[in-house]
Amino acid sequence: MRTLKKMNYVFLGLTMAGVFSISAFVYQSRDIEKGAQLYNTYCASCHGIDMQGGNAQSLINGVWQFGADDSYIFRNIKYGITHLGMPAYENAISDADINNILAYIRAAEKERGVVRPDIANETGTMDYDMKIEVLAEGLEVPWAIDFLDKNTALITEKPGRVRILKDGKLVPGPVEGIPAVLNEGQGGLLDVAVDPDYAGNGWIYLAYSHALDVPGQNRPVAMTRIVRGKLSGNKWTQQQVIWEAPSETYRTTRHHYGCRIVFDPWGHLFFAIGDRGIQDQAQDPSLPNGKVHRIYPDGTIPADNPFLNVPGAMPSIYSLGNRNIQGMAIHPVTGQLWTTEHGPMGGDELNLILPGRNYGWPVITYGRNYNGTIITENTSYPGMEQPNFMWNPSPGLCGLDFYQGDMFPKWQNKLLVGALKYEDITLTTLADDRVIHTETILKNAGRVRDVTSGPDGAIYVVLNNPDVVIRMSAK
Ligand code: HEC
Numbered sequence: 001m002r003t004l005k006k007m008n009y010v011f012l013g014l015t016m017a018g019v020f021s022i023s024a025f026v027y028q029s030r031d032i033e034k035g036a037q038l039y040n041t042y043c044a045s046c047h048g049i050d051m052q053g054g055n056a057q058s059l060i061n062g063v064w065q066f067g068a069d070d071s072y073i074f075r076n077i078k079y080g081i082t083h084l085g086m087p088a089y090e091n092a093i094s095d096a097d098i099n100n101i102l103a104y105i106r107a108a109e110k111e112r113g114v115v116r117p118d119i120a121n122e123t124g125t126m127d128y129d130m131k132i133e134v135l136a137e138g139l140e141v142p143w144a145i146d147f148l149d150k151n152t153a154l155i156t157e158k159p160g161r162v163r164i165l166k167d168g169k170l171v172p173g174p175v176e177g178i179p180a181v182l183n184e185g186q187g188g189l190l191d192v193a194v195d196p197d198y199a200g201n202g203w204i205y206l207a208y209s210h211a212l213d214v215p216g217q218n219r220p221v222a223m224t225r226i227v228r229g230k231l232s233g234n235k236w237t238q239q240q241v242i243w244e245a246p247s248e249t250y251r252t253t254r255h256h257y258g259c260r261i262v263f264d265p266w267g268h269l270f271f272a273i274g275d276r277g278i279q280d281q282a283q284d285p286s287l288p289n290g291k292v293h294r295i296y297p298d299g300t301i302p303a304d305n306p307f308l309n310v311p312g313a314m315p316s317i318y319s320l321g322n323r324n325i326q327g328m329a330i331h332p333v334t335g336q337l338w339t340t341e342h343g344p345m346g347g348d349e350l351n352l353i354l355p356g357r358n359y360g361w362p363v364i365t366y367g368r369n370y371n372g373t374i375i376t377e378n379t380s381y382p383g384m385e386q387p388n389f390m391w392n393p394s395p396g397l398c399g400l401d402f403y404q405g406d407m408f409p410k411w412q413n414k415l416l417v418g419a420l421k422y423e424d425i426t427l428t429t430l431a432d433d434r435v436i437h438t439e440t441i442l443k444n445a446g447r448v449r450d451v452t453s454g455p456d457g458a459i460y461v462v463l464n465n466p467d468v469v470i471r472m473s474a475k
Contacts, residue, residue: 035104038097042089051108056086059105062114063444066393067421073105074098075345079372081393090372119445119466122475125427126439127410129475135460136170136469139163142462143449144191144260144399145469148198148231150455155462155469156206158188162236165469177236182211182222185254190224191271193261195297202230203297205242207259207271212250221250223288224259224273228297242299243271243316245288253277256289260328260400265335269297270353272339274324279362279375282321285313290361292325292339292353294318306356319353321384323361327400332413340397340417341387343367344375348394349387350417352433360384366392389428389435396421399450403427405457407474416441416459418448425451425461445470 040049048054057065066076077098080088089098123130136142141158145165148154153165160181161174181189187209195203210225229239256274263269275282275290282290285307293316294305307313327340337353347367351359364378366387380386391397399418403411415428423444429437442448446463454460458473 030103031100032104032107034097035100035102038093038101039104042093043101046085051105060108060112060114062109062116065422065443067396068116068423069421070102070106072421073102075370076393077101079345079368079393083392117444119468119470123442123472125441128408130441130472131475132442132445133168133471133473134468135168135471136163136165137466138170139467139469141188141449141464142467142469143189145450145452145460145462146192146194147452147455148194148204153454153460154192154194154204156189156192158190159183160189160208162189162192162206164234168471171234173234175231175234175236177239178206179208179210179227179239182209182220184209184222187222187254187257190257190259191261193263195228196263203228204231205261205269205297207261209257210244212247217252219252221247221252222257223250223276224257224271226259226261226269226271226295240299242269242297243293243295245273249287249289251276251278251289256324258325260325260339262328262330262337263297264330264337267296268294268302270294270318270328270330270337272322272325272328274322274342275361279323282323282361283358283363285310285317285320288314288316290320290322291317292319292322292337294355304355318355319357319359321359321361321363322351323365326398327418329400329402329415332402332404338388338400338402338415340400342397343390343392343394345370345372346392346394348391348397350389350397350415350428350435351385352388354385358384359387366390367394388433394421395419395424396447399448399452399462401452403453403459405453405455407457408459416451416453418451418461420447420449420464423447425459442472 046056047059051059078090080086143156143158145155151167155163162178164171189208191207193205205228209222211220211222223245226243227241229236253276256276258273261271272292273289281287295316301315307317324342325339329338339351341349344367347365364381396419398420401416403414417426417428424440425442427439427441446466449464450462452460458471461470
């Protein structure tokens with residue numbers, strides 16, 4: 001067995017314990033030789049003596065199916081991927097030793113000069129061979145894409161820019177006059193959605209993290225806000241705020257803003273706000289976070305919204321108990337709303353959202369806290385919805401659309417489910433409200449932030465790392 005040079009990484013971390021005392025401590029030190037021994041004892045029987053696979057996949061081919069970052073690999077070892085036969089080692093191997101194994105895997109990757117494969121220019125699926133083209137490069141954390149017409153798309157970049165993609169090419173400068181966003185943590189400029197009657201009315205909708213300065217506080221507070229406006233050449237004009245939360249509900253947390261925008265066939269606009277990191281608030285109907293909302297595109301409230309007659313409830317709320325929805329799509333036949341929601345560690349969900357229903361977070365969940373502790377013992381509870389489909393571990397579901405088009409006729413009305421961590425798109429077949437088949441049609445091209453069925457029938461995918469937009473078409 002090849003021996004790898006022993007290396008110790010020592011990270012110096014700073015912690016703030018109270019306001020006045022700052023202490024330095026050793027965060028982690030990694031021992032590759034120990035990692036190698038543990039690998040041989042626990043892992044080699046499946047992943048191979050040389051890590052090149054055997055009873056399970058290779059760990060040194062540059063392809064990580066279940067998340068490439070150290071933190072993802074660490075969790076996959078600690079908590080397992082048990083339904084696929086990857087055991088959980090949380091009771092057998094200490095965290096420090098899991099890090100030692102990880103260091104051994106990384107050192108072996110380095111020694112072999114493993115590089116992550118480039119985006120392929122073609123891919124095969126069960127039904128079609130597909131061509132993959134990179135359309136837009138040089139973006140910064142692109143977040144969403146939607147089409148104005150057959151040849152023109154708008155792309156949001158999280159730092160606060162809207163870009164125009166015309167005839168498959170990125171227009172050089174961003175749209176001018178986009179509202180200021182709080183680009184911090186998971187916040188920034190989020191979704192863009194084009195009015196279903198855009199040709200007639202010209203409205204374009206944006207969701208973003210809107211900040212307010214609070215006197216005496218050193219950090220702004222923020223909440224998701226929805227505006228609409230029109231494009232005049234390269235300028236954003238006629239902006240109207242169509243939905244914003246009361247300022248007292250704004251939070252200093254940096255995550256779980258949601259936010260996708262979709263329209264149903266009856267003229268409603270849906271959007272979702274994540275729990276903003278305060279999980280219990282997802283159950284409180286007087287607060288905007290952890291909910292799906294339904295309004296009309298001009299900001300007025302539908303007269304049959306489910307919480308209108310509940311004292312103290314926000315009138316725009318459509319459903320409760322939604323942790324952080326990152327994918328939304330309207331079923332082309334039924335007009336019903338489907339969403340994908342991030343669970344905590346484990347428990348990502350696909351849900352059919354029905355009016356007034358409670359989706360359970362954080363009273364019920366199939367996930368755990370990231371530190372492994374239990375959030376709740378309950379996975380079901382009377383009066384709370386079960387997911388239509390559940391993933392454990394969490395793929396980091398993001399971006400959702402029903403395929404509609406002539407290019408891939410066999411995929412009509414099937415769901416395209418994107419994932420950040422697993423870096424994939426899963427073609428998902430529904431029969432009524434049940435998932436009956438899934439197939440991965442894109443893998444390891446990058447973190448999938450958004451996926452949409454384009455007006456030409458091709459599939460457009462917004463990736464992060466690399467920050468590009470790709471087009472998948474029939475070969
Ligand atoms: C009983 C067989 C078995 C053992 C033992 C085992 N694994 Fe796995 N491991 C699997 C299977 C099966 C998968 C799922 C991937 C697949 O379908 O090949 C997996 C997946 C993984 C992944 C995710 C890979 C990716 O592409 O994201 C990592 C990381 C991993 N194993 C590390 C380890 C480590 C480290 C050990 C030892 C502590 C170990 N495994 C022990 C069977 C095993």
